[in-house]
Amino acid sequence: MAATQRIIDFLATRRPEGPCLVLDLDIVADNFRAFRRALPDSAIFYAVKANPAPEILRLLATMGSNFDCASVAEIEMALDAGATPARISFGNTIKKERDVARAHALGVSLFAVDCEEEVEKVARAAPGARVFCRVLTDGEGAEWPLSRKFGCVPAMAIDVLAHAHDLGLTATGVSFHVGSQQINTEAWDSALSDAAFVFNTLAERGIVLTLVNMGGGFPTRYLKDVPSAEAYGRSIFAALKRHFGNRIPETIIEPGRGMVGDAGVIKAEVVLVSKKSAEDDKRWVFLDIGKFGGLAETMDEAIRYPIVTKRDGDRMEPCVLAGPTCDSADVLYEKKPYPLPISLTVGDEVLIEGTGAYTTTYSAVAFNGFEPLRSYVI
Ligand SMILES: Cc1ncc(COP(=O)(O)O)c(C=O)c1O
Structure with missing residues (x-):
């Protein structure tokens, strides 16, 4: 997307000195609406890390967005922008226990984990909270891959969520991130297959998961054309049907780059x-x-x-x-x-x-x- 007329006019009249970013909120609003149209049954959790400018958070809070936060500071920014704690997820799998406690004290009750050690922190510092376990993806097709550092293999996710259940937490579901600037609209398919495997295995043990957090990855157009939000929506919905049949769970998407890039x-x-x-x-x-x-x-x-x-x-x-x-x-x-x-x-x-x-x-x-x-x- 080239500079909008509003950006060009701003630069021409204000002539700011030095390098600066000028961001047009109308485009953010358009992007939010495009995501909502593309995946009408998924809740949108804007990834605050992409750009936490208060004006963006306020706009998205007003439009009904939820927020994926990586730290207590981001949680506070989302709350300041008008989000209720119920609309915030603490999506970082690497948290200090005292930060989990602070988030819990602020009313946040949804946390990401990817190992039993992290589950134990959440059980101690946020008793009764809901947790989802992140599974690894290969990041194939992404220009900014996020593989390896976050998530565990699906077989381990089963143990992690069972452990959460045993410790009195609500084992709520599975998350993954297919890599940022993901150019392949089919990239969600194998992660959704992994998620269905975790759902089915835990159901056999009497633990009923309800949520799949499908992460971000939706691209911005840089030098090359990228598929539309609608194309991603179609492909993701088809993969959900393929792997969950008529029992499609509650889903979340966490666009960052695709919302503001x-x-x-x-x-x-x-x-x-x-x-x-x-x-x-x-x-x-x-x-x-x-x-x-x-x-x-x-x-x-x-x-x-x-x-x-x-x-x-x-x-x-x-x-x-x-x-x-x-x-x-x-x-x-x-x-x-x-x-x-x-x-x-x-x-x-x-x-x-x-x-x-x-x-x-x-x-x-x-x-x-x-x-x-x-x-x-x-
Ligand atoms: C947990 C999580 N969700 C969402 C995002 C946003 O991803 P993207 O900017 O590719 O949409 C990130 C990015 O790092 C992330 O770590």
Whole structure:
């Protein structure tokens, strides 16, 4: 999604100094409605980590969203935005016991776990709470995979949930995340098959699960087209039918990137254009924003943002694109150089599109004295 007219007008009239994110709430509202249409029977839990700007949380709370929170701080932000505790899930599988206790004291009663040790923390600090167990996925098809760190194999999820049941918790269901920026609409199928296996095995032991948390993964359009929310909805619903038949459980989705990614544009500036030798065939273009200023997802060149300049009609040539800090890791695109106009020069403004998700929060520390990424939500 290119910069909206509202974003273009904001930049033209306000002319903010330095790099900044400008995010259009109308797009967030459109995305929320698209998810609701695509999966009308699933509750939407916005993944706050994608962009916790209070204006976004307030809008989504008003529209009826629930919230997936990774920490007590995010839970407090969701509550401040108007969400009730019943609309909040503590979705991080790695929590301090005292944070579980704080969440419980705030009224939150839904927690993610992926091992028996975490179940024991929840049983001690949030007695009687509902827990869902995250299962591993392979992240295949995702441009920003989340595999390995979170979840356990389905056979272990059975023991984890049975343990929760034995400790007086409500073993409520199974969760998974198919990897962020998931391009394959069929990626939910094998995770739903695993979820059905856990449901059926526990039912034989008299433990009735009711919830499948199908996570995030819904993409933002960067340089390539991506399937619509509707296409994901169709494919996910077909997989639910395939694996659960007529007994489709309660379901949740937790979109982060797909909710806010295309609502934001970062305005940045060219600081330097140079070469390393007279014979060098590639320019280095340095921006006033880089990996440490909010573009962390360019790590391993995973996410390739669309970049728009006023000189885009001129001849384009690949360049190495880098950030402004004195850290050699602060290079955005080098393995696969980025085509930019040959006429691009110091002081030129560039618009980095699709940057509404996973940018401001990654730049919370003023590394090298560069201020954290400013954000304007309009
Ligand atoms: C538990 C959980 N849910 C949802 C999300 C959001 O994922 P996405 O931005 O791919 O929609 C994440 C992202 O890390 C997550 O960890």
